[in-house]
Amino acid sequence: MVGIDEVARLAGVSTATVSRALSGRGNVSDASRARVEAAAHTLGYVVSASASSLASGRTRNVGVLVPYLDRWFFSTVLSGIARELMAHGYDITLYSLSADREQRREVFETSLKRQRVDGVIAISIELGSEESGRVGELGLPVIAIGGPNPGLATLTVDDVAVARLATEHLLALGHREIAHIGASPEFDIDFHIPTQRRQGFELALDAAGITPNPALYEPADFTIEGGFRAGKQLLGRPGDRPTAIFAASDEMAIGALLAARELGYRVPEDLSIVGIDGHELGKFFQVTTVDQFPGDQGVRAAKALLAALEAREQHGESPTVVPGQLPFELVVRNTTARLDR
Template sequence: MVSIDEVARAAGVSTATVSRALSGRGHVSAGAKAKVEEAAKSLGYVVSASASSLASGRTRNIGVLVPFLDRWFFSTVLSGIASALMRRGYDITLYSLTADRGERHDIFDTFLRRQRVDGVIAISLELGQEETERLVELDLPVIAIGGPNPLLTTLTVDDVAVARLATEHLLALGHRRIAHIGASPEFDIDFHIPTQRRQGFELALADAGIEVSPSLFEPADFTIEGGFRAAKQLLGKPGSRPTAIFAASDEMAIGALLAARELGYRVPEDLSVIGIDGHELGEFFRLTTVDQFPLGQGERAADAILEALESTDAETPVHRPGELPFELIVRGSTARLPQ
């Protein structure tokens, strides 16, 4: 096994310089850093995580709390976090935070207290007062994505504004009978994102002087299959059919597209469909969406946690990240209502 002394000899520097150059802690000139990295690469030297942790007091590991590992949105945010942290030499430890009170208690009172992480990122989780206090007591940087928490540094998405933008796009195209695929109560958890998106939808309709019709709402489970079933219900009801569907996620919107086509509706000639998220399949289905850049959310959260760690080292104030961006992406699934 290659030692740090061998790297130092090959680079013509001290072992202390090698340690600073490869750990990122302490000042090293650009020239010396390049020599060390080249020597380490040629010799196949890898920094010992345990030795680095003992020397620096850091694990170079970030704990990530996530509610679902099998949902596209969360896995995409997680991918952004992992990529950004790996570029800076950090690992991640995943904690799947379910609704089970016992499991959540173990994570906050046991796993996170083992001091195996330098900071914590919570993805779209509405933490209770006790859970938040447990995180604060760890005295570690914490970044929360998805909703406000007065005790934590947060990256927030204005889901009401996101839904308003999607609905206003349909209204601008002349649509007045707009259906909404939202969520059933069991999926309306953690910041009540489906409720906020429904509020944005209803506010946009109210501003346009349109009465909200209960018959134009159908709940689903934020999956393609759920959107497919919900759209079939909406399009199969007797009476005037909707001319447009706003789904609270791209996956449900894709399900709505598939249902419409199976029932013989042309999209967008007979029916316009819009979603929210910026799903990677959106371009393939030519889906109009409000992109909230989930990969970028993860990268920004990683940057924020590392900034917090560096600010702790330098004893400087931590920048509070604030609101996350979103953007209307118009593709082929929406069109002006035929006169």
């Protein structure tokens, strides 16, 4: 195995200069840094993570708390986090948090306390006061996505406003009989995003003088299959038939689109459909959506954490991360059209 001494000899510098150049700690001239990096590349030398940690007090590893690993939204946010952190030489340790109290307690009281991470990012996880306190005791910078999470630096999405925007788009097209595909109670956890999106939907209807029709609501599970089943229920049963559907996720909107086609509806001529998220499949199916840029959410959270870590190293304290609203944007495609009747 190649050692630091060999890199120093090839670069013509001391081992201390090699250490400073490759760790980014301490002053090294640009010329010396270039020689060290070239020598390390030639010899295939990689800095030992454990040695670097002992020398710097940093693990160059970030803990990421996530409620689901198999859902597109969370994996896309995670991809943005990983892309930004890896560009700065950081690894990630994932902690999948369910609603199970014992499992969560184990993560906060044991796993994170092992001090194997330099900071923490929480994706759409609502931390209780006790959990927030445990995180605070670690003395590590923490960035939360979604919220609010009292006591934590949080980047939030206004899900009520997101849903209002989607619904107002349908209203502006002349639709009045608008159905909503929301979520079953078991998915209404951590900030109650489905409830907030339903509130935004109903607020938009109320502002337009429309009373929400309970018969035009159907719960699902934020998947294409769930949206398909909900769409079949809304469009196939006797009684009130909607002219438009607002689905609380793009995957459910795609499912509703497939259900409508199977039942003989023309989209958007007979039925308009809008979703939320900015799912990559939404572009393929040409679904109108409110894009909340999940990949960029991850990048922004990672940048905020990196800034906190850098400030701590340079000045001994983390900067105050100002809580901020994450952006969203209506993207009009081929599944919505003006009501022609």
